Amino acid sequence: MARVDARPIGRTFVNHVLPRAAALAATSHKHAWTAQMVRPLADKGVETPASFLAKSFTLDGVGGSEVLYISALGLYRCFINGHRVGNDLLTPGWTSYDSRLSYQTYAVVDLLVPGENRIEIWLADGWLRSQMMWGKAPIFNTWGSEIAAIAELHSGKGDGAPLLVTEASWESGELPVRKSGIYFGEIFDARFTPKITAGSAAIAFDTSKLIAHETTPVRELAPLPVVRSWTDAEGRTVYDFGQNSGGYVAFDVTGEAGATVTVEHAEVLNEHGDFYNVNFRTAAARLEYTLAGTGTEHYRPYFTFQGFRYARVTITGTAKLDSVVSVPISSVTAVKAAFISGNDLVNRLVLNTVWSQRANFIEVPTDCPQRDERLGWTGDAQVFAGTAAYFGEVQGFFHKWMRDLMADQRPDGAVPHVVPDPTKLNPGDYPGFYGSTGWGDAVAVIPWQLYLHYGDEAFLGEALPAMVKWVDFVWSISDGPVVSPPREWGGRGFSFGDWLQPGGPSAKPLPTIGDDAAATIYLFITSTLVARIARITGNTDIATRLEKMAAEVKAAFAREFITPSGRLAYDDQTSYALAFLHDLIPEDKREAAKHYFKATIARADGRIGTGFIGTPALLPALVKIGEIGLAADVFLQEEVPGWLYQVKMGATTIWERWDAIQADGSIYNPQMNSYNHYAYGAVCQWLLEGVAGFRPDETEPGFATVVFEPTIIADLSPVKASHASPKGDIRAEWTAEADQVRYEVEVPAGSRGLLRLKPDYSNARVDGAAWDGKGDYTLASGTHTVTFTYTPVARKARAEHSINARTP
Template sequence: MSASETAPIRWSARMVRPQADAGVGTQASFVAKSFTVAVPSGNEVLHISALGLYRAFINGKRVGNDLLTPGWTVYDQRLSYQSYAVGDLLVAGENRVEIWLADGWMRSQLMWGKAPIFNTWGKDIAAIVELRAAPGLDEAVLLTDDSWESGTLPILKSGIYFGEIFDARLAPTVTAGTEVLDFDTSILVPHETTPVRELEPLPVVKSWRDDEGRTVYDFGQNAGGNVAITVKGAAGARVIVEHGEVLDKDGQFYNGNYRTAAARIEYILAGTGEEHYWPYFTFQGYRYVRVTIEGDATLSDIVSVPVSSVTELKAGFSSANPLVDRLFLNTVWSQRANFIEVPTDCPQRDERLGWTGDAQVFAGTAAYLGEVHGFFRKWVRDVMADQREDGAVPHVVPDPTRMYPEGYPGFYGSTGWGDAIAMVPWQLYLHYADKAFLAEALPAMVKWVDFVWSISDGPIVKPPRAWGARGFSFGDWLQPSGPSAKPLPTIGDDAAATIYLFITSSLVARIATITGDTATAERLSRMADEVKAAFAREFITPSGRLAYDDQTSYALAFLHDLIPEDKREAAKAYFKSAIVRTDGRIGTGFIGTPALLPALVKIGEPGIAAQVFLQEEVPGWLYQVKMGATTIWERWDAIQPDGSIYNPQMNSYNHYAYGAVCQWLLEGVAGFQPDPEAPGFERILFEPVIIPELSPVKAHHDSPRGTIRAAWTVEGHRVRYDIEVPAGSRGVLRLDRYADITVNGQAVGGTSEVGPGRHTIEFTFTPVPGLALDKVEINARTP
């Protein structure tokens, strides 16, 4: 068993360092102890944690099946421990416990380029263990102290980015003792999230030999995990595995985008017959592997074994368009690969960091696709631990740069990124009705909002351009710029930052009201009103055009009601014109993309939303699917139409951020979402966006209250919409844009309520056309 959200135990054990350890990047080591148990009760519990990564064995049998334990937290302030029932592993008489240790996130390389960081949270790996006779007992059967011994392991080197080298000719060998470290056990917390576990293995779908005799294997799916191999041969023969996400233009193995991450597995044979190996203390992001065999050995089997903290799929979506269905599946796989203890940006290159901006835009989608309550709650606590004194939130959490700021000065404080401190808890409230966590995180949210205000000491935020300067903003990161001869206009950092100050101050005011903090709610409401008024003065012209006249500006401003009523119609026309200028394609980056389609629907243009979503050229969601993607790309143009690879210095093929569109597929197209006034799906809002080209549509979500289903088909102008409301929930139908509505055969108005169970709704649908892209749609005049 693994503990979650339980009361911390009182520790008597000490954190002990293996004296056999020679430091980062060297041969892995272990600590061990033999002990006697007269008669096992069968109720014994092992409490365990480590500095670095660990894997525990009792009498040669593995303890539990969690991976990459104790996980990744802000190690100097919060270190997880796990609790396992181990009574079935003990015997009467002499027993032996052995704890394998490795560098892991704590001290193997983090960050990239010319400033990699090693020993981020310390130079010593170590373990702390208490074996207790039964749960809840303070008396220990065994605990770590300086009487434990240590030694070396067959793992010659391991690292998160590096990979692993395993020499099967070696056995764990005792060579030294242990040393007690000065360690504060008060920072130990029960493991707060779902553990990392292996998923169903993926077989090889294709293999071939390259010109140098190496074998390339294609598993058909980009994933985060490791390959498992079965091999037979002579002692000392070596199997070398390299990883890659894509093939190059000529169909050759490629991993230039991994930058300084070696992403390499080496296995040295023992020569004892059939041998099996799956790495212990690393993971990689890959679809392809290239295998080199040195010496006398034959590989008889190889499979890809994905790993994730999100192991159970909680939602599904299908339609008449296979590209859309595959886009949904690609998002699922990107979440799996990047939800490994922390919501990372990518699982392959020398990064794999908990970028706050990515998590902020994707949290709502993530809560539909998997069980992420504990996962995000744990991570937000890390965000709070890493938050700076002035309220600035780091770009990445856990934040290696806080410990080593000289290489990455000022790596915090970007609007759209730091707002994760409020956005993610809000999604946990919507999906799980976790009001207590809103209250827990509220002070950190308030500090962040006040920090953003302080950047320019007022409602208009003017972030500095220089990296590392206080309040630097990524803006609408990776927004496509169009042809180089005439780049398309993009939102300015000042507008983006000001919009986000409004969004988050409004949200935190609402959260303060929910949690009963009236004074904070009133102060931040006044702040939001001031920002809204200032935005209108600064960024909206008398004609209704926004200052930067780009898709992100209009999408965010419309979605969050920042445009005055008397300018809305003109602004709508300018919004549509911005889409005409991009030939009906996406013109948004990280913060604008999730808002684009919902904003178009909100202003009464579902036809344009469908047109932008379904177009298959770059930039576009379906373009990457057409190009063979099995996960979401970091860049819209990660592979050019001719198959050439974009600049490898920043080009990941497994980034979930743009997969946030799946939230719109469920909430918009399928049409169900939680009601903020009755969260946790106590009340479910049903409001589908009918896109005839997708008919028939089916979707479901396994919510905390039960399975929600929605499906619709279009015949002419008539739509049949079938829904299922779980027991204990209520449904609210919002069908004001449709006519001739019946529910279970009875005529109703545009808004009505339904109880638990299955319901059939029918209504008349009048299609709203998209844009004529061969002409400009606007000729607005200043009044």
């Protein structure tokens, strides 16, 4: 793969990865550090050239098990004898730096030689001090103003003193990376020859904050080639890589010294087919490479990434690109689930969700990878966590992020809107940036999803105190079971409500469900869930208290938000979906409430009327009340607002807004308009669990028992889905012809299956044997064939679906 031909001090620099220079698995032991955190005195501060620390050292011999422990304030890349250590990206990662900082462990024996050796640690601003937040109130030096590194080289034999440590005798200088930033991008001058210009200094640092890297490192995925290119009116070349992703452009270039290649990034083209990145707001998101003039030069950025599908390249001077690719990066490198149906739009929607997860699971679950934001929004993560656990290996990823969340939780229990929280140490322009229901509930919802998918009871116990603090905080907002959040931003307990439902101003969309109803429902959801978690972990006193709280909230919700006729107070899709899904509607009001629920969809002309918290609940709630045909209509309709509309408009990832691009191709308000936001992709959890019909059993989690319960929607036939679970491969497939269904499932070895059929599915046979379809049918590990009869549901007529490649 193409690499930068950099030229450091005194030797030809080979930026290449050796097989055994791979990261060792993080261990549970805590490393006893003797090294110091050292800063390069060559560093001049944020947005100035990146710096290096270097040290020559002598080894009498190489024993075969040498190990490097390393971390940094800022971002680092390490090189030993001109060779890169490992192939992890954006190390040491992004944590709540005031409380936690990851370190990595690498086997480096293949990089060392007997005699003289040299180590270089390249350092840049990264998340630590480059711009965080947006608009007129960006934050710089968020977690510190000094970049620094800490490292120890050990023999690996456990024989005491390290072979090398960082301390104040190391040398420093500037790098060819002349400027870098997470939002900014990178400027690289290949003419620049690094040299020693300064020393180093040890800085005060509490090594107890250092923790072994807890999650899969960020790595490169397979590069995406150019699918088409053209020259614009100004003579710049625009490259289309065919897929929106999070990563960077890599290129080979030849030309004269001093010529420059500038790369700008965009997710979409405007209605005129022109390159468009106004929605990046204040994020420059550009690369600038100055040639050394030494033949073919290879470049990909060191310390940044972007979200893009298109790259616009401007060349000044004499130079020519020999090759260019888009290189996606992610912490989630393997896809663990698949869903394929007879509807091409739905299949592309699933693929779009996978790509959005990849692009936004880069160290933390960010909302978007492109604009001046890229933050770990808690609301997005909590609605998507179940989907995420199907499509990727996320146990360690969420362990790490949840520990950051707990570190940033406020003393009164409020959970930040984003984690790691840039406003915690810089509250001036973002006061009260914490405490929203639906967002802070991630503290309980995500550990619960890890329990369901991985059987992770230990982490439930670890997170339980933080969950209890959060529930008590929400109760305290209004000192009672009905929660009435303040409307103003920054108010204690401010709620985003049902964020980005189809309607209202961007700054604070007008509510569908009222903030008070949404907050009260979430207090019920989470108090009920935390009570259950407390029972599982043996904390009976907590369980009893929160069960009582949940009962009070449920009764209060019925009094406050349900009329005698069964209509909910705000009479909107989100209210009914959440209330039905979580059994908040009294039995004597359910039939009437079903009528009102269906009426909300009719008033919306059969389209979605939900935002972030309502959308994941909408289709499961309709199926729960027996409205499978209506759920199919809402899901499969192809107009805005709807999941398939964006696919028809050429989306290759999930959009932030239902109407991000209008039907005429015009762009919605760019001030808050991302084309890579995974939250609405949470519908894929319903496709896997509801339509394909497999899920973990809550009483025997980790897929020790797999529940199979399909929902037959003829327009999706045939359906094939699979998941590589911790117990092994799970598979479910069905075809529907006339009123007959054939359902094939595979139960992993060592697990068991429970087959459940809906009451109106009849004439069931399992592996040829008749079954009355009542209760659960136990399935042994292996493959099974089920047949049954169902009544096809009449659906509204729709235009034939097709993917509209809007861009030429």
